[in-house]
Amino acid sequence: MKLPWNKDAPDAGGDQTDATAGAEVLDDAAPRRTPGKGRPTPSRRQAENRRRGPVAPAPMTRKEARSRRKETAPVLSKEEKREASTKRRSAAADRRERMMAGEEKYLPVREKGEVKRYTRSLVDSRRYVSTLFIPVALVVMVYMFIVIKDPLLSSLAMPILLVFVAIMVIEGLLVGRSINRKVQARFPGTTEAGFRLGWYAFMRSTQLRRMRIPRPQVKPGDAV
Structure with a gap:
């Protein structure tokens, strides 16, 4: 504490306050480390698998595969089924015609x-x-x-x-x-x-x- 008659004496309290303020500034400037989670970060594939849920085992027989496709296939009307069948036949005929014409993209591996x-x-x-x-x-x-x-x-x-x-x-x-x-x-x-x-x-x-x-x-x- 500086007395009125002692102008040259240093203010001990002021110095202490300044030192404390400087220490606080240094503490704020220092990088703070975030505490770890204690476990590794999951990969993207692991996160997607968790969202999707458990994967069903592969079908053991063709009959089981057909029944599973029927369960997951969308319900279509007769008109939609007929239209889809027509499109499949048309696409197959187009692929065969391109293959017979010798287009490289549609040839079997043996012919490429x-x-x-x-x-x-x-x-x-x-x-x-x-x-x-x-x-x-x-x-x-x-x-x-x-x-x-x-x-x-x-x-x-x-x-x-x-x-x-x-x-x-x-x-x-x-x-x-x-x-x-x-x-x-x-x-x-x-x-x-x-x-x-x-x-x-x-x-x-x-x-x-x-x-x-x-x-x-x-x-x-x-x-x-």
Whole structure:
């Protein structure tokens, strides 16, 4: 406390008050730590699972899966069901038509890729004896078991089929080698050439043109 007659003496109380105020300012400026929750913060997936509730076990049989779909499916009137069925058939027909036209997006995995497209064009640009195997086999089997009554003529049917199979094997080897050679020249460094590509070309050559998927994009004799 400063006395009136002692002007030069420091005010002890004032200094103490100033020191206390300064300490309070320092305390306010110091960062305050929030006490922890005592548990880890849940992830976003855990939080969503808690909101959704327990997940039902997977169905064990097809019947159970169908019954579960019926329970969760919305109730539709006959008109809505007919309209939905029409849309599904239309969408399926559109996808099939695009697949048959050779659109890459709608092709099966086995048919996708530039190498496969080029292989199909090479096969479709030629005619093969192997293409006739299925019709010839059907005709021979019908005549062997139904039409032909003479056992001698009937016994000749199997050798004919065996000769045809031998021709197919030889033609398949030649087709596979030719296709692989042309593919490697067109796509150097490709990893798709080999036995699988040759087998793919051979199997396509044994199919009738109208049964090939996708349908041929070139005609026999066209340059590829």
